[in-house]
Amino acid sequence: MKQIGFFLIVTALSFNTMLNAQEAEFSNLLQNIDSREKVSLNGLWDIIIDPLENGYYNHRLQPKDDGYFRNAKMKSPSDLIEYNFDTSLQLMVPGDWNTQMEKLYYYEGTIWYKKDFKHTVKKDELVYLYFEAVNYEAIVYLNGERIGSHIGGYTPFQFDVTGKLKEGDNFVVLKVDNKRKPENVPTVNQDWWNYGGITRAVHLISTPVSHISDYSIQLSKGSTNTIEGWVTINNATEGETVTISIPELKKSVNANVQNGKATFSITAKPILWEPKNPKLYEVVIKTNTDKLTDNIGFRTIETKGSKIVLNGKDIFLKGICIHEEAPFKTGRVTSVEECKILLNWAKDLGCNFIRLAHYPHSETMIREAEKMGFLIWSEIPVYWTIQFENPDTYNNAQNQLTEMISRDKNRAGVILWSVANETPEGIARLSFLTNLAEHARKLDNTRLITAALDTQSQDNEGRFIEDPLGKAVDVIGINNYCGWYYGSPESCAEIKWKSAYNKPMIMSEIGGGALFGLHGEKNERWTEEYQADVYKNNIEMMKNIDFLAGLSPWLLMDFLSSRRPLKRIQEDFNRKGLISEKGMKKQSFFILRDYYLKENN
Structure with a gap:
């Protein structure tokens, strides 16, 4: 056993050394695409559902050279071509496939997307094919030729297609695969819907050669x-x-x-x-x-002891967590109007801060939030128990972190880069996340680094923050579900907190579930009264935390999650929202708003 333990320590340290040797550089993404000359490729795309990946592999499971990406057409009546994009189903882009087609509600696998478009070739210009996000793995073909691939469902990517575009008719094909895998970021276990598809906008962007x-x-x-x-x-x-x-x-x-x-x-x-x-x-x-x-x-943003300091003045972060879930219709947020609905709800709640969980939200969301005056926590999906010992998993996480910071580094509203949520303590995890934190600092030393932890210890005197990851971050996020996953709501008010670190702490998640319109006694689960009691008592608890710099309860609006099957209550929704998916405000919304209104800054 001692030898195994020594091997794990040496492996982790070697992994740490290797990662520290990597250079921190921004991605090559074009910045500020809305200031560019661009042509939208949004709208209806032809699709082929391909759960066995017949369009990519032959019967020996070897990649084909004549797969669906060729977009082949019959030239004679005897031709054998077992697919046809032109007579296939269609989906809207941007958008997820799960909420657009009932039979794809739970689907995880491959779908092929094809879009025809016309292009005029111009001298002295470069053209980029730019995707704001595709979940999760995309292989991209232009006019039948593979031009590249991307892994990660929430960050943008691009390809220089100059010289590959033809005058007149062109087509682009994507193999999109949202299958969850243990080595992915996030991994197989997540508490939000795994929306597949080309979930954000697609553009052809033209630039001068220089x-x-x-x-x-x-x-x-x-x-x-x-x-x-x-x-x-x-x-x-x-x-x-x-x-x-x-x-x-x-x-x-x-x-x-x-x-x-x-x-x-x-x-x-x-x-x-x-x-x-x-x-x-x-x-x-x-x-x-x-x-x-x-x-x-x-x-300016900095910390002084347990305070977060904005422009030289202490500020208390009155926040809420938000998923990129479309109000009223569910599915991925795809429009500026949907972003504004969510943000206006947060403004009505009295927030000056939003935690955009648990992955990078769209550039539109970031920019709209900034214009409305929200301080922003932005996060990559290093979530729960990913493969911390796997160098490829680390490279994936680091790339998503790089693409997030590259895109949003000029946004004043973003003050916190988060490297993880609710990860278990361990040597490999500490090495993995410490290196991500250092990578973020090398890319951008003007913002604060954080992570949401759920690893507090408890004794007779209360709860104690001692996770060693606290050394690597500037601000400690704490997820704590007193009154829901442990203890009764009334037990929360008296809990005392201590910390091993003289650093600001954000209570990054608290809360409990409630079905809008379900009423009863305050000790009855799933009622608005129970959720309200959870909030009342947790607010009392937080009033006694002298190193509390803010909070972002879980969360603004109910959202789809396949972990939540309880019939007549959850129905595939995480019900911890203060607002239902139909836009109806629960009692807890007003309790939290009253608390925020008493905070002046």
């Missing part, structure tokens, strides 16, 4: 009067000039490109972004061949 590909523009760490950053130029001319201007501040600076990147610094005194005044400035980036415009806010 173009702005990425940039970071924000206040220098610890400063309120120095804006600094960098701009990367694809196919740049060495020494060429990039101009960064902020017209409202009457500031403009020129920077020269060295090795594809121009760095700059601007002395200015911007109005600082904050929840009560979410000020955004138009920022213009220009080269001889390209121009982008973004709306960027400037603010």
Whole structure:
């Protein structure tokens, strides 16, 4: 047994050393696609449901060279082609397949998507095929040729298709597979619906040959009067000039490109972004061949002891957790209107903070939340018990973290990058998550790192936060379901909390389930009265935590989860929402709102 233990320790340490050696670099994703010339490929796509993957493998389980991606057509009556996209079923993109077609409600497997489109080839431009998200594994073909693949269901990816597009008619085919696997991130066990499909928008994005590909523009760490950053130029001319201007501040600076990147610094005194005044400035980036415009806010975020400090002032985070679940119709959120409904509910609740669980939400959600003044916790789906010993699993998680930070690094509303939720203690887990935290810091040292933990110990004096992961994060998230998964609601009010760390703690999840409209005594499960009692007593508990910096109860709205089969109550819904999936507010909504209204900041 001692030898096995020693082997595990050595393996974990070697794994840790290997991961620390990796360089932290942003992905090559185009930044700010809404400022680009783009053509939408949204709408109806032809689909073929393929549970046995006949369109990819032959009967010997070897990949075909004439699979469905060829989009073959009969040329004579004797041709044997056992598929036809043109007479197949159709699904809307963006959207999940589970809620669009009843027989696909529980489906996990492969579906082929095909879209025909026309294109005019232009000289002196590059064209990218850009996917905002596909769940989970996508293999992409253009005009029958494989152009690449992507793993991960919640982050964007792109392919340079310049020279592969034809004048006139073109088609793109995707093999989309949402089967859960033990080595995936998330793994096979999750408490939200595994929505399959091309769940976010698809674009053809055109750029000049030499173009702005990425940039970071924000206040220098610890400063309120120095804006600094960098701009990367694809196919740049060495020494060429990039101009960064902020017209409202009457500031403009020129920077020269060295090795594809121009760095700059601007002395200015911007109005600082904050929840009560979410000020955004138009920022213009220009080269001889390209121009982008973004709306960027400037603010500082740091910790001092157990406090979170925004723009030099302590702030209490009055939050709520949100899943990317569409209000009223369920399924994936696919429109700005659906984002606004969820955010307006959070605003009505009195929130200044949202935890976007448990994966990166859409760029639309992030931008709309920022405009409305929400501080944001953004998370990757390192959830429960993934394969912490597996280097490929780590690389997958790190890539999703990189793509999330790459996309949203210029959003002032995002203050917390979360590397995990409810993971079990262990050497491999600690190494895995510590390396993710360090990777996030190397990419972006201006924000705070967190993780949601459910590993508190308990003794006669109360609950004690001592998870060793607390050393690696700036802010400790605690998920604690007193009154629901342990204890009675009335037992919660007297619980005392201690921490081994002089760091801020966010109560990142509390709550209990209730079916809207079900009423009874406060000791009767699933009633609104029971849920309300859970909230009343947990609020009393939190009033006595002197290192509490905020909370984000679980959660805003009921959402689909195949872990929740209880008939006449759950019906495949996690019922811990303060609002039903039909938009009806439960008693607990008003209890939490009253508490938030008493908090002034």
